[in-house]
Amino acid sequence: MKLRRVISWIALNALVVALAWNGIYNQVAWSANVLKFLLWSNLCFAILGFLSAATDSNVRRRFKRKGLSVPDEVELAFDVLCGSILAAVGWFGYAAIVLATGLLQIDTFSGDKESV
Numbered sequence: 001m002k003l004r005r006v007i008s009w010i011a012l013n014a015l016v017v018a019l020a021w022n023g024i025y026n027q028v029a030w031s032a033n034v035l036k037f038l039l040w041s042n043l044c045f046a047i048l049g050f051l052s053a054a055t056d057s058n059v060r061r062r063f064k065r066k067g068l069s070v071p072d073e074v075e076l077a078f079d080v081l082c083g084s085i086l087a088a089v090g091w092f093g094y095a096a097i098v099l100a101t102g103l104l105q106i107d108t109f110s111g112d113k114e115s116v
Helices: 002-024 029-055 057-066 074-086 091-109
Strands: none
Touching: 002 029, 002 074, 029 057, 029 091, 057 091, 074 091
16 A cells, blocks of 8 residues: 555545535535535446446456555445435435445455455
8 A cells, every 4th residue: 555545545535524514514505516526426436447347357457456545444434434424414315425436446446356
């Protein structure tokens, strides 16, 4: 795991947390809209990555070899935390998007690296 990937993961997720805080707690409309856009686009990219890994063994090998930026448990814990916060304020659809994206990313980038 490279430090640069961990730092970029922290920076990107800090941006998501800042947008969520500003959009939900401070009720800033543009921040909430940017957060919604990022969640939808992240889901689309996760689905595309999952489908390409499911249909092409070379892509699957490359994804598994690259892995996630952080351990699976950290990624899933962050997604569950964000999903819980979104569900707590009534954004159930967006909470489901966060959890689905996290599970797709873990399934695509993790798992048994020897069996692919």
